[in-house]
Amino acid sequence: MNVPAWNPAVEFMEREALEQRQLAQLRQTVAQALKTPFYQRRLAAVGLTDSKDIASLGDLRHLPYTTKDDLREAYPYGMLAVNLEQAVRLHTSSGTTGTPTVVYHTRRDLDGWTELVARCIVATGATAHDVFQNMTNYGLFTGGLGLHYGAERVGMLVIPASSGNTSRQIQLMRNFRTTVVHATPSYLLHLHAALTLEGVGLDQLRLQKAFIGAEPHSEQTRCKIEDLFQIKAYNSYGLSEMNGPGVAFECVYQTGLHLWEDAYLLEIIDPRSLQPCAEEENGEIVLTTLQRQATPLLRYRTRDLSHLVGGHCRCGRSHRRLARIKGRSDDMLIINGVNIFPSQIEEVLMKVPEVSTNYLIQVEKRGAMDRLAVKTEIDARLFTGNPRALDDLRERISELLRSAILVKPAVELHEPGSLPVSEGKAKRVVDLRPVF
Amino acid sequence: MAEQLSVFIDNRPGRLNAVTGILRDQQINIRAMTIADHRDFGVAKLLVSDPALAQQALAEHGFAVALQPVLAVAIEDRPGGLHDLLEILAAHQINVLDAYGFVVAPSRQAIWCMTIADLAEATRLMTEQGLRVLKDRDLYAL
Structure with a gap:
């Protein structure tokens, strides 16, 4: 079988040649990192001041890890490795607390990212003949622009629909005969329910493929989407620190996600011991950028849990495969594709005097979508007896949270002393969504 | 001026009777x-025989509780009794924010309790129109 590929020379490259390329790129990345205040300090601490000291890929093990907290502390310029005039775009994402993280891109960085996304798209069999409706949010979120530029490079007709407004999505799909969509799995389930509600049958659509990502999902969810729409659904993996989408993607065989190893150096570690995992053992994905100029990252701890899929893929690509993401090694929650840390919610609640800092976060499925509820307690001393003031308070907290975490939660007010206390190891997150 | 007790109560089984239990124990x-139902919580408003003691007892049990003045007016328990009162307020452009009423059967009287922004003005008006504005102790003498 002729396997579709965007860049066959790289995608089917022999492992030996690929590793040689990785070593050369790793040296360049270290040299680039040494231009940033953050890595100058961090690498000097392990005695590394010259990228020539990297003799083999094994030397990676001597480099320190980089965490999301490091990115926060270096915000906004501490990890910038080029002059600002060379940077042409930035994307920020929410940090574990109020401080966001930022990734800058030079023109070459964007070009590299676009190339990786183009590879992903073509690996699923999509071509320039396809009409691509991008149903993820444009803007700071990387899913919108990332897929957008990749799809344009492939030559697809791109509809930058962005997220939400389901009626309009359906209209666009019908009018322009959309063949490929990109969305979160929960949104596609929601979309199907909306199609049923509006009486739009599958025969009125031309849909063939969906790219699904931004939230962990089970094989059953994928099968359900494929079954409901009578299409093929391909799993997409990426994170904003590593550009966004385009890090790893399923090929037509759908047996794990090929990670582009000429662009990212992959390690899987035990998140407790920080030691490498045995082959095919489950652990935390750690990635080092190999092509980035503006924001090089060394051994970045993604906190995503997965394992390598053994053996060779029938497609013949030499780039190894990750199994679907199984969860997180930290307390980050993914709500309808948006990443949220409980600490961000706590930080907002601390600023509202009328409520205590005791809180409980509850996540559940409402139909196909996630519903986030934030339960907090009123402060008895500030209770005036006016119910309207309480409604206003609830709305105010909800708005404050929305601007901090980009999701508007249902805020609930409860009696003083009815929730777990803020000190100690109280269980503050109740996730009632079905596990997989 | 009568005082109304407001209590914040979680909207789940077992909370309302926690309030009434505390009041019973204090012989209130x-x-x-x-x-009023506000989805995850409710705010209960009570007229009780000893508002200050009730507030203290509920607060000691951790409840968020507040005392607020209300305009309690005695009206006749007959068709049009409430309407006569409301006509007076309307004629003077006085808005009623919140209200409830109850009947004291033996005396054939009804009591209408209102939350009003300018209580002093409303009280003056009621008295001027010959209506009886009740204090806490009056409510229990009915």
Whole structure:
């Protein structure tokens, strides 16, 4: 079988040649990192001041890890490795607390990212003949622009629909005969329910493929989407620190996600011991950028849990495969594709005097979508007896949270002393969504 | 001026009777009670025989509780009794924010309790029109 590929020379490259390329790129990345205040300090601490000291890929093990907290502390310029005039775009994402993280891109960085996304798209069999409706949010979120530029490079007709407004999505799909969509799995389930509600049958659509990502999902969810729409659904993996989408993607065989190893150096570690995992053992994905100029990252701890899929893929690509993401090694929650840390919610609640800092976060499925509820307690001393003031308070907290975490939660007010206390190891997150 | 007790109560089984249990233990009588549903919680408003003691007892048990003045007016328990009162307020452009009523059967009287922004003005008006504005102790003498 002729396997579709965007860049066959790289995608089917022999492992030996690929590793040689990785070593050369790793040296360049270290040299680039040494231009940033953050890595100058961090690498000097392990005695590394010259990228020539990297003799083999094994030397990676001597480099320190980089965490999301490091990115926060270096915000906004501490990890910038080029002059600002060379940077042409930035994307920020929410940090574990109020401080966001930022990734800058030079023109070459964007070009590299676009190339990786183009590879992903073509690996699923999509071509320039396809009409691509991008149903993820444009803007700071990387899913919108990332897929957008990749799809344009492939030559697809791109509809930058962005997220939400389901009626309009359906209209666009019908009018322009959309063949490929990109969305979160929960949104596609929601979309199907909306199609049923509006009486739009599958025969009125031309849909063939969906790219699904931004939230962990089970094989059953994928099968359900494929079954409901009578299409093929391909799993997409990426994170904003590593550009966004385009890090790893399923090929037509759908047996794990090929990670582009000429662009990212992959390690899987035990998140407790920080030691490498045995082959095919489950652990935390750690990635080092190999092509980035503006924001090089060394051994970045993604906190995503997965394992390598053994053996060779029938497609013949030499780039190894990750199994679907199984969860997180930290307390980050993914709500309808948006990443949220409980600490961000706590930080907002601390600023509202009328409520205590005791809180409980509850996540559940409402139909196909996630519903986030934030339960907090009123402060008895500030209770005036006016119910309207309480409604206003609830709305105010909800708005404050929305601007901090980009999701508007249902805020609930409860009696003083009815929730777990803020000190100690109280269980503050109740996730009632079905596990997989 | 009569005082109304407002209590914040979680909207789940077992909370309302926690309030009434505390009042019973203090031998406090409830003259009237209303609850507004606000989804995850409710605010109960009570007229009780000893508002200050009730507030203290509930607060000691951790409840968020507040005392607020209300305009309690005695009206006749007959068709048009409430309407006569409201006509007076309307004629003077006085808005009623929140209200409830109850009937004291033996005396053939009804009591209408209102939350009003300018209580002093409303009280003056009621008295001027010959209506009886009740204090806490009056409510239990009915």
